[in-house]
Amino acid sequence: MSFTINSHHRSFKSLHLPLKIFIFNSTFSRHLTSCSNRSSNSIDAESFFTFLLQKSTRKVHLSQIQNHLIVHGLQSNGFVITKFINRSFELKEIDYARQVFDEFPDRHVFLWNAVIRGYSMHKMFDKVIEMYSAMQIAFVNPDAFTFPYVLKACGDLPELGFGRAVHAQILRHGFDNDAFLRNGLLSFYVKCDESVSARVVFDQMKVKDVVSWTLIVSGYVQNGEAVEALRVLRNMRESGVNLDWIASVSALKACSDIGDLNQGRCLHGLVIRMGYELEPDLRVALVSLYAKCGEATAARSLFYEAKVVDVMLWNSIISGFAKSGYASEALELFNQMIGRSIRPDAVTIQSSVLASAQIGSLEQAKRMECYVNASSYRHDGVIRTALIDMYAKCGSVELARRVFNHTTTKDVVVWSAMIMSYGINGWGRDALALFHEMKMAGVCPNEVTFLGLITACSHSGLVEEGWEVFHSMRGYGVEPRQKHYGSIVDMLGRAGDLGKAYRFIEAMPVDPGASVWGALLSACEVHRSVWLGERAAERLLSLGAFDAGHHVLMSNLYASVGLWGGVDRVRELMRSRGVCKDSGCSAVEICGA
DNA sequence: GTAGGGTTAG
Structure with a gap:
């Protein structure tokens, strides 16, 4: 142990501490003895107490130290008290x-910063804001170290209005050129989903470092604009800023979000050239990319060759596999994990429940529910939602409802999941009744609730009710989005009213996207409407969204009416565009096997 | 003592 005696600017007297009083803990007293032996005559009071504080591990130590501060007249020494407060928060x-x-x-201001930092450390963000406000009332000027904590609090709560006021105060206090604070502001606006303000802050930065670029890239990723994120990333490299490993993580996430395996592979190469490939947290992003894109071999080798295998790495491969059609592999890994006594966390369980849902086996679903009920996550809202969804996908509305009934705190997500469960299983009336019940319980619907309701009407032939739901959305403050329009087209298409579906698309206030034209195309396939199907296919092609599934629909449509020339044209198109038909499969469970 | 990332239900 080394203890250096610092000479601080404050003067001090030789200390005569009755050290025996400190002897309540052997480790603590050992430090004290060692310390006092080394500096027997005169020691720096501040350093001495700083040292003591570092070695204290319990509240009783703190209160002893506090008493001695009073004895030695240091109770009003701001330096020591700041350290004291820091240590108290750490403990x-x-x-x-x-x-x-x-x-x-x-x-x-240092003392205020210590308290603000302490609250921030414990994620007590409302307290951070409370202290910042109190500081202003006390006429204490914040410094450059105050604002980052306050901005973090505003971003995490989130507290947009307050944060904007803080932004104004940063300018007023003349910190507008502080590069650190500008990044803090950018982070705040990104967390609040204020992309316009974020962009303004970003564009006004004189110096954009890798942190600034990473923030704006992750903002786009968070907003579902991965293509734009990757474009910004190219700008970054063109402007001479190199990727570091954290920026690479965001870039890889953008690639996996849009399934751009080629760009992901390029980034992987770059990461290796830059020497980041052993960075444990970067490996999570790489495994996730390959697993989500269905590159099972690559994902596995990166996983098994990892030096650090933490829960997050397990989660990345399990959730990636669960989402890319490797559900049984995902569950196999989950079992391996348990077999090795590695504790799954909430994310592991969510992903494994999702994998069980994809498998569609009721027996597996029941096993998964048993596991959840025996774990400490049995009351976790997210996991209960996943369980409801799992049973619905395995075809058991009753078991989904049982999970729903046993969920004590039902938020809008839980209600929406149950409505969707009824919906996909064709229990339209029950979905509508549950919606009524939800409103009675005082829960506000959101866009997913309405998607569930329209799906329910669509799958049950309740066209009138579906329209009614659709037109009521704005009354609840929910703006219809592409998925809702697509779902209505699907509803009209299932009911055989292709003309109405087409007119509905024509009258849409926003440009119809791929989900809308895709819904029309599949309705055309069912009802053998070649003319309209071709219109839908053209629009999908022009949107660059004509995927493997759409090729198959078009080919089946031509075949169903005997237009074999059309079938050949689609096949040719598939070959020329390098599209492969995804191998489809369906599973039937017999006696639980 | 200050800012960036990855796994995450409907």
């Missing part, structure tokens, strides 16, 4: 730290 003695602060007469 999770939050109320105690606050009490010391409240009782301190001369509150310098």
Whole structure:
């Protein structure tokens, strides 16, 4: 152990501490003895107490130290008290730290920062904001270290209005050229989904470092604009800023979001050239990319060759496999994990429940529910939602409902999942009744609730009711989106009213997207409407969204009316565009096997 | 003592 005696600017007297009083803990007293032996005559009071604070591990140590500060007249030494407050927060003695602060007469900005930092450390963001406000009332000027914590609090809560006011105060206090704070502001606007303000802050930056670029890239990724994110990333490299490993993580996430395996592979190569391939957290992003894109071999080798295998790495491969048609592999890995006594977390379980849903086996679903019920996550809202969805996908509305009934706190997501469960299984009336019940319970519907309701009407032939739901959305403050329009087209198409579906698309207030034309195309396939099907296919082609499934629909449509020339044209198109038909499969469970 | 990332239900 080394203990250097610092010479601080403050003067001090030789200390005569009755050290025996400190002897309540052998480790703590050992430090004290060692310390006092080394500096027997005169020691720096501040350094001594700083050292003591570092070695204290319990509240009783803190209160002993506090007593001695008083004895030695250091109770109003701001330097020591700041350290004292920092250590109290580190030891999770939050109320105690606050009490010391409240009782301190001369509150310098450092002291305020210590309390604000402490609350931030414990994610008590409302307290951060409360202290920042109190600081202003006390006429203490914040410094460059105050704002980052306050901005983080505003971003995490999120508290857009307050954050905007903080932005104004940063300008007023003359910190507008502080590069660190500009990145903090950017982070705040990104977290609040304020892409316009984020962009303004970003564009006004004189110096954009890799952090600034990473923030704006992750903002686009968060917004579902992965293509734009990758474009910005190219700009970054063109402007001479190199990717570091964190920026690479965001870039890889953008690739996996849009399934751009080629660009992902290029980035992987770049990452290797830059020497980041062993970075454990980057490996999570790589495994996730390959697993989500269905590159099972690549994902596995990266996984098994990893030096650090933490829960997140397990999660990345399990959830990636669950989403890319490798559900049984995902469950196999989940079992391996349990076999090796590695504790799954909520994300692991969510992903494994999803994998069970994809498999579609009721027996597996029941096993999964048993596992959840025996775990500490049995009341986790997200996992209960996943269980409801799982049973619905395995065809058991009753078991989904049982999970729903046993869920104590039902948020809008849980209600929506149950409505969707009824919907996809054709229990339209029950979905509508549950929606009514949900409103009675005072829960506000969101866009997914309406998607579930329209799906329910669509799958049950309740066309009138579906229209009614669709037209009522805005009354609940929910703007219809592409998926809702697509779902209505699907509903009209299933009912055989292709003309009405087409007119509905024509009258849409927003440009119809791929989901809308895709819904029309599949309705055309069912009802053998070649003319309209060709219109839909043309639009999908021009949107660049004519995928393998659409080729198959078109080919089947031509075949169903005997237009074999059309079938050949589609086949030729598939060959020329390098599209492969995804191998489809269906599973039937017999006696639980 | 200050800013960026990855796994995550409907």
